[in-house]
Amino acid sequence: MKQKKKMTSTGFLLLITIALFIVMYVAGMVIFADKGFAKPQMFLNLFVSNAGLLVISCGLTIVMITGGIDISVGSVTALVCMVMADLMENKGASAYVAVLVALGIGLLFGIVQGFLVTYMGIQPFIVTLAGMFFGRGLTAIISTDMIAIKNELFLKWANFRFYMPFGSTNKKGKFIPAYIPPTVVIALIVVILCAILLKYRKFGRKLYAIGGNKQSALMMGLDVKKTMFKAYVLDGFLAGLGGFLFCLNSCAGFVEQAKGLEMDAISSAVIGGTLLSGGVGTPIGTMFGVLIKGTISSLITAQGTLSSWWVRIVLSALLCFFIVIQSVLASAKKKK
Amino acid sequence: MKKKIMAAVMTAAMVAGLAGSTASVYAAEDTITVGFSQVGAESDWRTANTESMKTTFSEENGYELIFDDAQQKQENQLTAIRNFIQQEVDYILLAPVTETGWDTVLQEAKDAGIPVIIVDRMVDVSDDSLYTTWIGTDSLLEGRKAAEWLNAYATAKEIAPEDLHIVDIQGTIGSTAQIGRSQGLEEGVEKYGWDLLEQQSGEFTQAKGQEVMESMLKKYDNINVVYCENDNEAFGAIDAIESAGKTVGSDIANGEILVISFDTTNAGLTETLAGRIACDVECNPLHGPRAEALIKELEAGNEVEKLNYVDEEIFAADDAVASVTAVNSLDEEAEYAVTPITQEIIDGRAY
Numbered sequence: 268m269k270q271k272k273k274m275t276s277t278g279f280l281l282l283i284t285i286a287l288f289i290v291m292y293v294a295g296m297v298i299f300a301d302k303g304f305a306k307p308q309m310f311l312n313l314f315v316s317n318a319g320l321l322v323i324s325c326g327l328t329i330v331m332i333t334g335g336i337d338i339s340v341g342s343v344t345a346l347v348c349m350v351m352a353d354l355m356e357n358k359g360a361s362a363y364v365a366v367l368v369a370l371g372i373g374l375l376f377g378i379v380q381g382f383l384v385t386y387m388g389i390q391p392f393i394v395t396l397a398g399m400f401f402g403r404g405l406t407a408i409i410s411t412d413m414i415a416i417k418n419e420l421f422l423k424w425a426n427f428r429f430y431m432p433f434g435s436t437n438k439k440g441k442f443i444p445a446y447i448p449p450t451v452v453i454a455l456i457v458v459i460l461c462a463i464l465l466k467y468r469k470f471g472r473k474l475y476a477i478g479g480n481k482q483s484a485l486m487m488g489l490d491v492k493k494t495m496f497k498a499y500v501l502d503g504f505l506a507g508l509g510g511f512l513f514c515l516n517s518c519a520g521f522v523e524q525a526k527g528l529e530m531d532a533i534s535s536a537v538i539g540g541t542l543l544s545g546g547v548g549t550p551i552g553t554m555f556g557v558l559i560k561g562t563i564s565s566l567i568t569a570q571g572t573l574s575s576w577w578v579r580i581v582l583s584a585l586l587c588f589f590i591v592i593q594s595v596l597a598s599a600k601k602k603k
Numbered sequence: 604m605k606k607k608i609m610a611a612v613m614t615a616a617m618v619a620g621l622a623g624s625t626a627s628v629y630a631a632e633d634t635i636t637v638g639f640s641q642v643g644a645e646s647d648w649r650t651a652n653t654e655s656m657k658t659t660f661s662e663e664n665g666y667e668l669i670f671d672d673a674q675q676k677q678e679n680q681l682t683a684i685r686n687f688i689q690q691e692v693d694y695i696l697l698a699p700v701t702e703t704g705w706d707t708v709l710q711e712a713k714d715a716g717i718p719v720i721i722v723d724r725m726v727d728v729s730d731d732s733l734y735t736t737w738i739g740t741d742s743l744l745e746g747r748k749a750a751e752w753l754n755a756y757a758t759a760k761e762i763a764p765e766d767l768h769i770v771d772i773q774g775t776i777g778s779t780a781q782i783g784r785s786q787g788l789e790e791g792v793e794k795y796g797w798d799l800l801e802q803q804s805g806e807f808t809q810a811k812g813q814e815v816m817e818s819m820l821k822k823y824d825n826i827n828v829v830y831c832e833n834d835n836e837a838f839g840a841i842d843a844i845e846s847a848g849k850t851v852g853s854d855i856a857n858g859e860i861l862v863i864s865f866d867t868t869n870a871g872l873t874e875t876l877a878g879r880i881a882c883d884v885e886c887n888p889l890h891g892p893r894a895e896a897l898i899k900e901l902e903a904g905n906e907v908e909k910l911n912y913v914d915e916e917i918f919a920a921d922d923a924v925a926s927v928t929a930v931n932s933l934d935e936e937a938e939y940a941v942t943p944i945t946q947e948i949i950d951g952r953a954y
Contacts, residue, residue, distance in 0.1 A: 303691060316681060413727075417729060513678075524677065524678075525678070571667075575671055
């Protein structure tokens with residue numbers, strides 16, 4: 268019975284998120300039809316610009332479901348970009364080696380932070396705060412200069428496009444097919460894999476149980492520590508992968524990159540229906556959270572005269588809205 | 604319950620849609636649409652730059668300007684440019700946050716046939732044809748002007764080069780202005796043998812400039828020249844110096860700390876008039892008219908120069924130095940007059 272109830276609140280939050288996204292996008296298509304909002308590419312651009320964020324947010328969703336948090340992901344992204352740029356441009360490494368190192372960095376962050384959180388019992392906020400400072404600091408130590416990536420193979424990946432059979436015609440009447448870069452394909456695969464993992468695999472169900480109530484999960488005989496550790500490792504790995512996708516978009520390593528990305532990821536997860544207290548959330552919801560964030564900024568750019576700081580204001584209003592809904596749901600659950 | 608909510612939401616969407624479609628105004632056929640992706644609003648200079656663009660590309664002048672503030676994030680600029688491409692703007696103006704990482708998105712603009720005009724900072728791309736032209740300031744020349752002024756000033760006041768103990772509050776590391784201005788100073792140090800104590804970034808902000816200056820004052824007790832790479836940093840540095848019980852001014856021999864700054868914003872020149880900034884080298888933010896001139900050339904189908912430098916002046920608190928000779932980025936040597944600042948000059952300026 269209890270399990271069923273929890274799934275309903277997850278489903279309800281997911282429904283609100285998806286409805287909100289559709290409403291916002293349809294409104295955009297109607298209002299800004301002359302600003303290209305109705306073009307398929309405009310929609311795909313939401314994924315193109317946010318592929319890295321999408322993957323990182325999925326990782327965050329997983330740790331947030333256990334009731335944890337990871338605020339080191341922005342710094343990990345900056346570090347990954349810098350290390351990749353440094354390896355390829357200054358150390359002469361191949362693009363393959365750079366990618367492996369990038370994923371390794373993410374994995375290492377996950378393992379260390381996961382160990383400290385689960386086996387040492389330290390607050391995840393503090394552990395990942397340290398991770399955040401460490402990552403940013405290390406990035407600056409490698410180089411404070413901007414390093415542009417000019418590696419041929421890497422640029423080939425970055426500029427590769429999958430053209431779609433559909434598209435739009437421009438002002439001069441020329442047909443331009445819509446496209447997605449490989450980053451979007453990778454990000455979508457990650458979202459789907461995470462969704463399957465959480466919904467249909469034992470590991471996923473354990474995560475929800477731990478997030479819902481750690482004590483009872485322990486009493487049920489679940490290996491709480493091991494599961495949580497795995498969640499952090501997976502989160503770290505996805506941060507590394509997300510950093511790589513981010514780097515494919517920017518093609519540069521720079522210490523100021525991805526500042527505040529962790530906050531974008533957390534807010535996307537929350538808007539996507541993830542409860543900060545744990546036990547509720549889905550990668551699909553998080554994906555819509557990311558899309559909503561992207562839509563808000565596209566709407567405000569299309570409008571043209573509003574300051575882009577309005578993106579933050581609208582986001583904060585949405586966050587409040589979702590937190591209120593969540594607390595209403597939580598108190599309703601308690602009453603029963 | 605769920606259905607009710609969905610119905611309510613859909614109704615709201617339709618209402619919004621209707622309101623929007625009746626309210627939207629269709630631009631006239633001959634209007635030129637310009638998308639401008641600006642770095643942010645981190646300094647007075649940047650605000651003046653934005654204002655110049657907004658007043659130039661106004662509706663009265665036959666333009667529609669789509670302005671996007673990137674809040675210092677390159678990823679926001681990449682998104683904005685992709686949006687501009689989908690909106691099919693006629694021209695894209697890009698004031699980049701960083702020099703690198705533009706190949707992909709500029710290629711997309713080129714494929715869409717939209718000319719890109721780079722503003723202020725330069726972009727570092729593998730293929731120069733990815734952007735049409737560049738407008739901006741010559742930061743290396745600015746740095747060299749400041750260094751030459753300091754040398755001329757020290758000579759006029761009979762101060763030995765090794766007695767100039769300089770700290771450099773750098774701009775945001777990696778920005779064109781920081782690279783050029785730091786290099787100008789470093790060349791001066793090399794050439795004249797000044798004592799450069801430390802270089803640290805103040806990120807072009809007042810708060811950070813103050814913080815850096817405070818820590819430097821604690822570290823060194825013999826600082827007599829502060830080289831601030833913009834006015835906002837200079838304001839912070841002046842606050843830090845004064846709260847440490849020292850005075851700013853140009854009388855180095857009597858323990859005053861000399862402040863050199865860049866940008867010549869209104870507030871910066873007011874400080875110069877008060878004698879608290881000894882020399883302020885202009886970094887002209889009024890790029891709007893120059894950008895419009897270039898767009899008109901392009902509209903007429905003419906070729907334009909790849910690099911366009913705007914003219915810039917030097918202002919000083921006193922008349923100890925009349926002019927300096929410096930070499931610009933195109934290796935052209937010229938003599939530049941140093942203007943002693945007056946209230947009339949400040950009042951007569953647009954920013």
